[in-house]
Amino acid sequence: MPSIRRTVGIGILLIVSSVAAASADPILVTDGRFVAASAIVNAQPPTVVVNTPSAPFSPFTASASATATAAAFTAQTTSTQHSSLGSTLFSASGSIDSSADVSAPEGFAFANGSSTFEIEFDLSMPYSFALTGSIAVDDMELGGGFGEVEVSLGTEPVSGGIDVVAGDDIRFGSQLLDFTGVLPAGRHRLLVEASTESVASDGLAHHGSNFDVDFALTPTPEPPSIFLLGAGTVVLATKRRLARRGITYLTETRQASVR
Numbered sequence: 001m002p003s004i005r006r007t008v009g010i011g012i013l014l015i016v017s018s019v020a021a022a023s024a025d026p027i028l029v030t031d032g033r034f035v036a037a038s039a040i041v042n043a044q045p046p047t048v049v050v051n052t053p054s055a056p057f058s059p060f061t062a063s064a065s066a067t068a069t070a071a072a073f074t075a076q077t078t079s080t081q082h083s084s085l086g087s088t089l090f091s092a093s094g095s096i097d098s099s100a101d102v103s104a105p106e107g108f109a110f111a112n113g114s115s116t117f118e119i120e121f122d123l124s125m126p127y128s129f130a131l132t133g134s135i136a137v138d139d140m141e142l143g144g145g146f147g148e149v150e151v152s153l154g155t156e157p158v159s160g161g162i163d164v165v166a167g168d169d170i171r172f173g174s175q176l177l178d179f180t181g182v183l184p185a186g187r188h189r190l191l192v193e194a195s196t197e198s199v200a201s202d203g204l205a206h207h208g209s210n211f212d213v214d215f216a217l218t219p220t221p222e223p224p225s226i227f228l229l230g231a232g233t234v235v236l237a238t239k240r241r242l243a244r245r246g247i248t249y250l251t252e253t254r255q256a257s258v259r
Contacts, residue, residue: 024124025087026217029187031056032118035094037066037077039111044068059084064113072104075111077196083117088127088217092117092192095210100143100200109205112145112197117213120189126220127183129153131166133213135194136174143205145197146171151213153179156187177213182220190215 033053040046049064060083067076076099083092094115102109135149150169154162165188166179192213198205 024219026127027122027124028057028085029120029122030118032120032191033060033081033083033092033116035062035064035079035081035113035115037064037079037096037098037111037113039066039068039075039077039098039109041068041070041073041075041109042107044070057085066111066113068109068111071107072102073107073109074101075099075109075198077111077113077198079113079115081115081117085119090119090190090215091213093210093212094192094194095208096147096194096196097206097208098145098196098198099204099206100145100198101204102200102202105202107201109200110198112195114193114195115211116195117192117211118189120187122187123183123185123217125185128218128220129179129181129183130216130218131177131179131190131213132216133177133211134174135168135170135177135192135211135213136209137170137172138206138208142207143203144199144201145205145207147194147196147207147209149194149209149211150191151177151211152189152191153215154189154191155183156189162189183217 031053034050036050038046038048047066047068049066051062051064053060060081063078063080065078079096081092081094094117096113096115098111098113100109100111131153135151137147137149148171152164152167154164157163165181168175168177192211194209194211196207196209198207
């Protein structure tokens with residue numbers, strides 16, 4: 001029996017170790033979230049507004065607005081973002097809208113901005129990921145400039161740089177996101193950015209873009225961990241079988257002695 005107890009104890013220890021490894025949360029490394037807006041008309045100094053989270057990795061709900069006017073010239077930008085970082089779920093939505101209006105000759109108006117969600121994180125073991133949501137850029141472009149949304153999930157190899165695992169980049173229309181896969185242990189970066197630029201020297205320029213994205217992570221134990229978990233399960237099953245046989249043996253012995 002002592003040998004059985006030792007075997008069972010080892011099996012339980014293996015299971016606990018495996019579960020502990022599987023529950024290791026991602027470690028957040030850098031927080032690059034911000035909203036920015038700028039506007040300028042003619043030769044005036046630009047109006048620039050930038051907002052960032054009050055504390056790294058805290059919930060972030062903010063907007064940035066910039067307006068510049070002079071006589072018949074107007075430039076304005078509004079950028080917003082709402083994002084949160086859970087232990088295994090990142091959620092972010094953002095939008096940016098810019099316009100430049102020149103309704104008189106010999107004028108210039110320029111407006112641009114960005115809503116940027118950029119997070120770097122470390123994984124101590126492989127994780128399955130699901131990157132889902134939608135991105136869109138106004139499909140009616142007026143005047144000069146552009147609207148754009150970029151989504152990029154990358155992993156940092158030992159040699160440096162970033163290898164893109166999943167992503168998309170649009171300047172027209174809309175796109176649904178549905179990327180899945182496995183990220184290895186190591187450092188990774190998720191970037192989602194909506195940006196616009198509107199330029200006018202005659203008439204109106206207007207552009208808008210937005211995103212609504214969820215990024216979910218699920219621990220994926222490596223083969224050795226799965227083997228240990230399976231070994232522990234086998235040990236416990238063996239213990240139960242031995243216990244049942246012991247009870248049957250004692251019952252049969254008692255019945256024989258009564259007879």
